[in-house]
Amino acid sequence: MTDKPPSERPPSERPPSERPDIWRSVSEEKWRDWRWQMGHRLTTVDDLRKAFPLNGNESEELSRCLDRFRMAIPPYFASLIAREGIGGPLWKQAVVSSAELEERPALRLDPLNEEDDSPVHGLVHRYPDRVLMLLTDRCAMYCRHCTRRRFAGSREHDASRNQLDRYLAYLQRHPEVRDVILSGGDPLTQTDLKLNDFLTRLRAVPTVEIIRLGSRMPITLPYRITDELCRMLEQHHPIFMNIHVNHPDELTPEVKEACDRLTRAGIPLGSQTVLLKGINDDPITLKKLFQKLLTFRIKPYYLYHCDPAQGTAHFRTPISRGMELIEYLLGHTSGLAVPTYVVDAPHGAGKIPVMPNYILTTFPGGAVLRNFEGMLVRYVENGEVPQDVIPEGVTGVAALALGAQESLAPVGMPRELRRLREGPRPRESSRNRDKLEIPDLFCMEQE
Numbered sequence: 338m339t340d341k342p343p344s345e346r347p348p349s350e351r352p353p354s355e356r357p358d359i360w361r362s363v364s365e366e367k368w369r370d371w372r373w374q375m376g377h378r379l380t381t382v383d384d385l386r387k388a389f390p391l392n393g394n395e396s397e398e399l400s401r402c403l404d405r406f407r408m409a410i411p412p413y414f415a416s417l418i419a420r421e422g423i424g425g426p427l428w429k430q431a432v433v434s435s436a437e438l439e440e441r442p443a444l445r446l447d448p449l450n451e452e453d454d455s456p457v458h459g460l461v462h463r464y465p466d467r468v469l470m471l472l473t474d475r476c477a478m479y480c481r482h483c484t485r486r487r488f489a490g491s492r493e494h495d496a497s498r499n500q501l502d503r504y505l506a507y508l509q510r511h512p513e514v515r516d517v518i519l520s521g522g523d524p525l526t527q528t529d530l531k532l533n534d535f536l537t538r539l540r541a542v543p544t545v546e547i548i549r550l551g552s553r554m555p556i557t558l559p560y561r562i563t564d565e566l567c568r569m570l571e572q573h574h575p576i577f578m579n580i581h582v583n584h585p586d587e588l589t590p591e592v593k594e595a596c597d598r599l600t601r602a603g604i605p606l607g608s609q610t611v612l613l614k615g616i617n618d619d620p621i622t623l624k625k626l627f628q629k630l631l632t633f634r635i636k637p638y639y640l641y642h643c644d645p646a647q648g649t650a651h652f653r654t655p656i657s658r659g660m661e662l663i664e665y666l667l668g669h670t671s672g673l674a675v676p677t678y679v680v681d682a683p684h685g686a687g688k689i690p691v692m693p694n695y696i697l698t699t700f701p702g703g704a705v706l707r708n709f710e711g712m713l714v715r716y717v718e719n720g721e722v723p724q725d726v727i728p729e730g731v732t733g734v735a736a737l738a739l740g741a742q743e744s745l746a747p748v749g750m751p752r753e754l755r756r757l758r759e760g761p762r763p764r765e766s767s768r769n770r771d772k773l774e775i776p777d778l779f780c781m782e783q784e
Contacts (some may be wrong), residue, residue, distance in 0.1 A: 356416045357388045368412070371554075371561040375477060375526070379410040385432065388415050389423055402433035406648060407490035409479050411558045417589065426584040426616045430480055437481065437648035446487040448645045450685040457503045459496060463687055467516035470504050472496050472535065475526040477558040480581075482611055482652045484644040484681075489522055501535055505542060512544040520551040525561050529569050536573040548573060551609075553581040555595045562595035567602035579607045579638060583617055585626045593633050600634045607638030610676065612659050613652045614643075620665040627666070627674040637676035642691070644681055656680065656691055664693045668709025700738045710752070713737055713745040 360368070360377075367373050379385055382399045391399075402408075410418070410431045418427045454463045461469040473495040474488050483489055496504075508514055517539060524532060539545060550570075554561045555578075570576055578599060582588065596606060608630050610617070617623055627637040640663070643653045659678050666675045679688040697705040703717040715737040727741045736742040746753070 355420065356412070357419045359387045360412050360416070363412075369560045371558055371563075374411045374413055374558055374560060377412050378477070379412075379415055380408055388419065398435040399433055402435060402437055406433055406437055406481075406486060407479050408433045409476065409490065411477050413560065413591070414478055414557045417586065421586055425586075427586055429616055430482070430583060430613070431478055432481070434481065434651070436651035439648075439650045441650050444645050444647045444650060445683075446647055448484060448683060449681055450683065451485075454685050457507050459500060460504050460507055462507075462511070462514070463685060466513055467518065468508070468511075468514050469518040469520055471521050472501075472519055472524045472532075473522035473526055475521065476523045477526060477554050477561070480553070482613055482643055482646070482649050484646050485522075486646055486648065495527055495531065501538070505538060508539075508542045508545060515544060516547040516549065517545055518549045518551055523552050523554055524550055525552045525554040525566075529566055533569045533572075536570075540573050546575070548576050550576065550578045551581075552578060555580050555599065555606075556582055556587050556592055559589075559591040559595035562598050564598065567598050567604075570599075570604060571602045574603060577605050577607070579609050580635065581610070582608045582626065582630060582635070583610055583613060585622065585629050588626075588629050588633060596633045596635060606633075606635040608635050608676070609639045609641060610637065611641045611643055611652075612654055612662070612678075614654045616652070618654050618658055618662070620662055623662055624666060624670055624674070627676065628670060631671070631674055637674055639688075640676045640678045642678070642680040645683065660691060660693050664709075667693070697734055698738055705734055705737045710750050711747045712750065715740065715743050 356363070356368075363373075379388060382391075382396050382403065385391060385399065386396065408431075414427070414431060418425070418431060421427050451461045451463075454461050456462055459471040461471075463469075471488070474491050475493045475495070476489055479486070479490050508517070519535075536548065539548060599606060610623075610626065612618055617626065623640075630637050640659065642656060642659055643649055645653070663675065663678045678691050680691050681688050695707050697707055697713065699705075702719060703715065706714050706716050708714070713734065727736075727739045731739060731741055733745070737745065
């Protein structure tokens with residue numbers, strides 16, 4: 338027996354006492370069976386009441402919401418919610434809310450106009466060399482901010498064989514498509530056999546180079562990531578997987594175990610995070626999330642501005658907030674931990690990067706740039722630049738653009754204070770100075 342607390346033990350050694358009472362007696366083997374989990378998802382108010390203490394008013398509100406929107410929560414994710422508490426970030430992502438009934442003119446059933454870019458029903462061709470294919474409308478969990486809530490969970494059916502034939506026929510007619518994204522719903526809700534069959538047929542299209550899987554199951558139901566699944570996926574490389582993580586509390590030991598299986602199978606992982614008000618719209622949470630993702634060998638890929646889908650008004654933030662958060666991250670953590678902030682624009686305009694502006698102005702042959710500390714520098718692109726007559730007394734950005742100064746730095750920058758604390762470092766020998774060869778950093782002479 339291990340002396341480690343339950344939260345630090347491998348998932349297979351966790352005690353069932355961590356689960357809500359309704360699942361306390363379920364064997365570990367059954368609990369870790371993803372098919373059992375799918376078959377025991379919480380989908381009704383009565384199901385929720387069995388797992389969580391709800392009062393009468395809450396039950397009535399939830400029932401009204403379920404008349405309009407679908408809900409499903411696997412027991413695994415429900416156990417995380419129980420550990421965190423009702424009303425927390427995980428609850429808000431999984432459980433229907435009366436806020437979803439708020440109507441706003443700009444919120445649409447098809448916020449990205451995917452239907453307009455679907456030459457074949459279920460296939461979206463928006464960018465020149467890639468298409469998105471919807472393999473199923475089923476997810477392990479129906480997220481409350483879902484862009485495709487018009488579709489996800491509507492029937493819980495997979496695409497038919499005839500539908501898949503139409504997808505492949507489209508690829509044959511469009512050899513410019515080299516990158517195929519499989520989505521839904523969640524393609525990993527399909528059986529290994531069914532998914533393997535389609536991947537085999539897809540790989541037989543000679544112009545398809547890259548296959549990407551978009552899945553939230555490694556997060557909402559990590560037991561789906563079995564050794565058998567990974568061995569099957571390995572046969573169809575190169576395969577990439579973009580998963581969807583919104584909060585550090587989702588990154589559990591079970592998720593790490595699932596991600597380790599995928600990366601050992603040679604599948605690179607990226608995270609597509611959605612900026613959600615009241616869940617992750619603060620710098621500390623996002624920084625912790627993105628840094629922790631890297632320890633799971635998941636690259637933070639996109640930070641999405643929440644799409645204007647019906648029922649998501651309460652999750653939406655100003656775009657300016659997203660830019661503030663990226664500004665906080667850049668320079669304050671590894672570039673590996675900073676995703677690209679994008680707005681997936683209405684009317685089918687696609688993903689538009691929206692990042693802080695670090696070019697203050699340009700001049701012939703260069704630009705004035707700003708770094709994360711607020712330091713301004715004159716940057717010359719290609720050797721000499723025309724030298725204007727510099728008016729007397731010119732200061733600020735104009736002085737940099739005209740060449741009167743090379744940089745402007747805020748007083749009290751942390752790295753400047755660090756230099757003062759630590760003193761000057763040893764300098765290279767004067768005989769090495771101005772030479773092209775690089776001096777030995779470990780044997781530099783003192784002047």
